[in-house]
Amino acid sequence: DVKVTQSSRYLVKRTGEKVFLECVQDMDHENMFWYRQDPGLGLRLIYFSYDVKMKEKGDIPEGYSVSREKKERFSLILESASTNQTSMYLCASIGSNQPQHFGDGTRLSIL
Amino acid sequence: AQKVTQAQTEISVVEKEDVTLDCVYETRDTTYYLFWYKQPPSGELVFLIRRNSFDEQNEISGRYSWNFQKSTSSFNFTITASQVVDSAVYFCALSEAASSASKIIFGSGTRLSIRP
Numbered sequence: 001d002v003k004v005t006q007s008s009r010y011l012v013k014r015t016g017e018k019v020f021l022e023c024v025q026d027m028d029h030e031n032m033f034w035y036r037q038d039p040g041l042g043l044r045l046i047y048f049s050y051d052v053k054m055k056e057k058g059d060i061p062e063g064y065s066v067s068r069e070k071k072e073r074f075s076l077i078l079e080s081a082s083t084n085q086t087s088m089y090l091c092a093s094i095g096s097n098q099p100q101h102f103g104d105g106t107r108l109s110i111l
Numbered sequence: 112a113q114k115v116t117q118a119q120t121e122i123s124v125v126e127k128e129d130v131t132l133d134c135v136y137e138t139r140d141t142t143y144y145l146f147w148y149k150q151p152p153s154g155e156l157v158f159l160i161r162r163n164s165f166d167e168q169n170e171i172s173g174r175y176s177w178n179f180q181k182s183t184s185s186f187n188f189t190i191t192a193s194q195v196v197d198s199a200v201y202f203c204a205l206s207e208a209a210s211s212a213s214k215i216i217f218g219s220g221t222r223l224s225i226r227p
Contacts, residue, residue: 033214033215035217040120040219041219042115042117042202042217042218042219042220043202043204043217044217045214045215045216048214058214088154090156092156099146099158099161100146100158100215101158102148102155102156103155104153104154104155105154105155105156107154
């Protein structure tokens with residue numbers, strides 16, 4: 001079974017802090033994704049990566065950056081957290097001809 | 112523009128009733144994938160089905176069935192004899208390109224509540 005692991009289920013940070021959300025997958029997948037989920041808006045794509053050191057902007061990249069130094073790890077970075085970034089963050093990975101597999105999500109609160 | 116619409120925000124039915132979740136999509140691509148995911152209260156997204164745009168056959172898996180109609184750009188999901196454990200948020204989604212290994216566009220979700 002594919003395992004996508006997000007480092008924290010719940011996280012509380014303060015405005016202006018630099019926040020790192022980590023995601024690790026164990027199936028050697030090339031494609032990894034970060035989404036945020038908000039009520040009534042579904043899942044919106046922030047960034048995705050097709051390979052190590054490659055990244056592409058999704059639909060809502062503003063205020064975020066990503067890092068993919070190793071194939072199994074895809075990090076989402078909030079450079080200076082703001083209250084409107086309070087949300088559920090979901091990481092996903094996908095192999096060829098397979099559906100996306102999601103992590104359990106990180107519920108991030110910015111105070 | 113690619114878009115997925117789930118017009119039903121919330122549905123509540125009594126256990127053992129049948130329920131259909133609607134999904135309408137828009138895309139200019141001739142080849143695409145459609146998905147349904149379930150998100151139970153615990154929060155994880157569970158993959159239910161993926162359908163290639165060339166395959167319009169309906170699919171049944173136990174109490175779940177999916178009706179794909181390209182003519183109306185719809186991919187509806189029916190749960191027969193619903194159970195309390197079916198309570199969750201259900202997302203319909205569209206993958207823009209021929210490969211399912213591309214970004215996926217999600218609908219806003221339908222919250223399904225099954226009352227005992």
